[in-house]
Amino acid sequence: MQLDAKNIGFRYGKSPWLFKGINFSMQPGEVVGLKGPSGTGKTTLCRILAGYEKPLEGKVTLGGKALPEIGYHPVQMVFQHPEKAVNPRWKMGKTLKEGGRPDDDLLARLGIQQEWLERLPNELSGGELQRFCVARALGPGTRFLIADEMTTMLDAITQAQIWHAVLHLAEKRKMGILVVSHDAKLMNRLCDRVIEL
Numbered sequence: 001m002q003l004d005a006k007n008i009g010f011r012y013g014k015s016p017w018l019f020k021g022i023n024f025s026m027q028p029g030e031v032v033g034l035k036g037p038s039g040t041g042k043t044t045l046c047r048i049l050a051g052y053e054k055p056l057e058g059k060v061t062l063g064g065k066a067l068p069e070i071g072y073h074p075v076q077m078v079f080q081h082p083e084k085a086v087n088p089r090w091k092m093g094k095t096l097k098e099g100g101r102p103d104d105d106l107l108a109r110l111g112i113q114q115e116w117l118e119r120l121p122n123e124l125s126g127g128e129l130q131r132f133c134v135a136r137a138l139g140p141g142t143r144f145l146i147a148d149e150m151t152t153m154l155d156a157i158t159q160a161q162i163w164h165a166v167l168h169l170a171e172k173r174k175m176g177i178l179v180v181s182h183d184a185k186l187m188n189r190l191c192d193r194v195i196e197l
């Protein structure tokens, strides 16, 4: 199932157009990089692809059909700051279940420890918390993952462990990944191709 963005245009309110006429496609299993200077609208485009925001022009389709408005979203996004992406009052076990039934093999590969499931977000480090956000985004219904600076704030070892787990699963499930990063080395290592906004 191919993900297509056709002729996408977006602006916030009455501010100038951030972008117009964006066209690109991603195949299942493909790892694509998205780069561009700060403020060009990478995160905004990601939010449109993941269905958080509607484009003002053009459309996003998955397998030729419009993205679903209800139910589990097949395009999932992980943000740079995990603390903004979780409910501070929910134990991690509950947060994890938002993505569907967690895959034990994935949790192990991400280095998530069983006892962390009983903790609240503020009882985990940033890196530990981000592992949960990644696991939650990789529910069984995910066809494409959008990683927006997903490992930017993590140390090299944690970064490598998370990417290793994600790429393993992507290959197994033929899931596509869009990687947004300012780290050119990381992009070259991970991506089949890189597009610039």
Ligand SMILES: Nc1ncnc2c1ncn2[C@@H]1O[C@H](COP(=O)(O)OP(=O)(O)OP(=O)(O)O)[C@@H](O)[C@H]1O
Pocket (backbone or CB within 6 Å): 012, 018, 036, 037, 038, 039, 040, 041, 042, 043, 044, 045
């Ligand atoms: N909700 C919003 N309302 C108004 N303007 C916004 C909103 N969100 C983002 N912007 C503006 O839109 C522009 C693009 O922001 P966006 O976060 O998409 O860029 P980016 O390319 O991802 O940047 P960075 O590389 O710094 O993360 C910025 O100028 C930002 O201030």
